[in-house]
Amino acid sequence: MSARWIEVADGVHVRRHEELDLSLGLVVGNDACLVVDTGGDEVQGAEWAAAVRAVTPLPWTVVLTHAHFDHAFGTQAFLPCPVLAHPNCVDELVIDGAEDKEKWSAHYKTENRPDIAKAIRDTRIVLPDTLVSEPTTVDLGARIVEIAQFGRGHTDHDLVLRVPDADVVFVGDLVENGAPPAFEGSFPASWPTALAGVLELTGPDTVVVPGHGDPVDSAFVAAQRADIAAVVDLARELTAGSVTLAEVLRDSPFPADATRRAIGRLTGRNRSGR
Ligand SMILES: [Zn+2]
Incomplete structure (x- = not known):
């Protein structure tokens, strides 16, 4: 798996992967380190763990931004360690994990990537053991990481991590750079509010690390928030019959398939669903 490091601040690293343009995070303190997301299968997780070990020998804590396979299926390689996530993340892994394995394994098979298909199929899904249902901090020694959740957005359990001394924020897939936001299974109507929470954590120099693509700034987040809000408004007008x-x-700021997925999540059938 082709990947490279970016050090976005002193001791705050982003591992950029060619596969899915995925970004995984590492925050190093004096006594411990914190790993943001674990990759999409047990092989990717093991490679990620080895890459972290090449940077630091310190004990690690894992935080999962959300339950999607590419962020949460590589956890096994990091055990034993604390694994933090929102309670709904655990629910989703329990309820949908096996189906997601089948789905993504089949997807990679049709993409003629049998190695990844097999790795996903062979992966043991690890359930987080430390639930984050209200704002908390992790002390890494001379550095803390704040963890918060701002309501439904990309999922109903997106965790946001802030490293205050370094002015870096990890946002999972609440923000995507290089692709439209992933609306499948999302909550578009409340997503702008979640991003308003993210923007509260940022200033003009903050580095914001999305789940996919290169790091961005707060202006990028604000623009993506406005675009999502625009799609929500268009969907409302569509429902009201005032536009076709x-x-x-x-008029959508996003490509047709992304817009259709967003609209699909805004119909009455899905509004209260997962
Ligand atoms: Zn996701």
Whole structure:
């Protein structure tokens, strides 16, 4: 798996992967380190763990930003260690984990990537053992990491991590750089509010690390928030009958397939669903 490091601040690293343009995080303190997300399968997780070990021998804590396979299926390689996540993340791994394994394994098989298909199929899904349902901090020694959740957005359990002394924020897939936000299974109507919470943590110089793509700044987050809000408004107008679907697709800031997925999550059928 092709990957490279970016050090976005002293002791705050992002591992950029060619596969899915994934970004995984590492925060190093004096006594411990913190790993943000674990990759998409047990092989990727083991490679990620080895890459972290090449940077630091310190004991690690794992935080999962959310339950999607590419962020949460590589955890096994880090055990034993504390694994933090929102309670709904655990629910999703329990309820959907086995199905997600089948789905993504089949996806990679059709992509003619049998190695990844097998790695996903062979992966043991690890359930987080430390639940984060209200704001908390992890002390790494001369450095703390704050962890918070701002309501439903990309999922109903997106955790956001802030390293205050370094002015870096990890946002998981609440923000995507280089691709439209992933609306499948999302909550578009409350997503802008979640991003308003993220923006509260940022200043003009803050480095914001998305789940996919290169790090961005707060202006990028604000623009993506506005784009998501625009799609929500268009969907409301569509529901009210004041615009046509063709007009929505024309005026949406996102490509048609992403817009359709967002609209699909805003219908009555899905509004209260997962
Ligand atoms: Zn995701």
